[in-house]
Amino acid sequence: MDVDLTVLRNLLVAIESEMSHLDYWETSTPDSRALNSTLPFCCDTLKFSQWMQFVLLKRMYIAVENQHTLPASCNISPYAEEVFKTLDEDTSRLLVLIRDLDALFSNESSA
Helix, strand or coil, X not given: XXXXXXXXXXXXXXXXXXXXXXCCCCCCCCCHHHHCCCCHHHCCCCCHHHHHHHXXXXXXXXXXXXXXXXXXXXXXXXXXXXXXXXXXXXXXXXXXHHHHHHHHHCCCCCC
């Protein structure tokens, strides 16, 4: 499967921008122990927004910039939906972007 790197890069920037708009973007990196959790989404050591910023987006940006192999699939929107249910902020735009990211890897993107 070929993912359009320009579309992916633009989507990553849009996700970062929306996270910043929601005040989910952090300036301090969590410690290495928190980042090296073996549980999905580092759910035992990080908030979902931290995992998005410091694990997913960081790895995706590196892969795009260095033309590394991208993941074969991406299916994070179901978890995001569950997490966002508990938040007061309007995360609808961020959820759309996350769904677009999932769709991009399944060649169904509207991005």
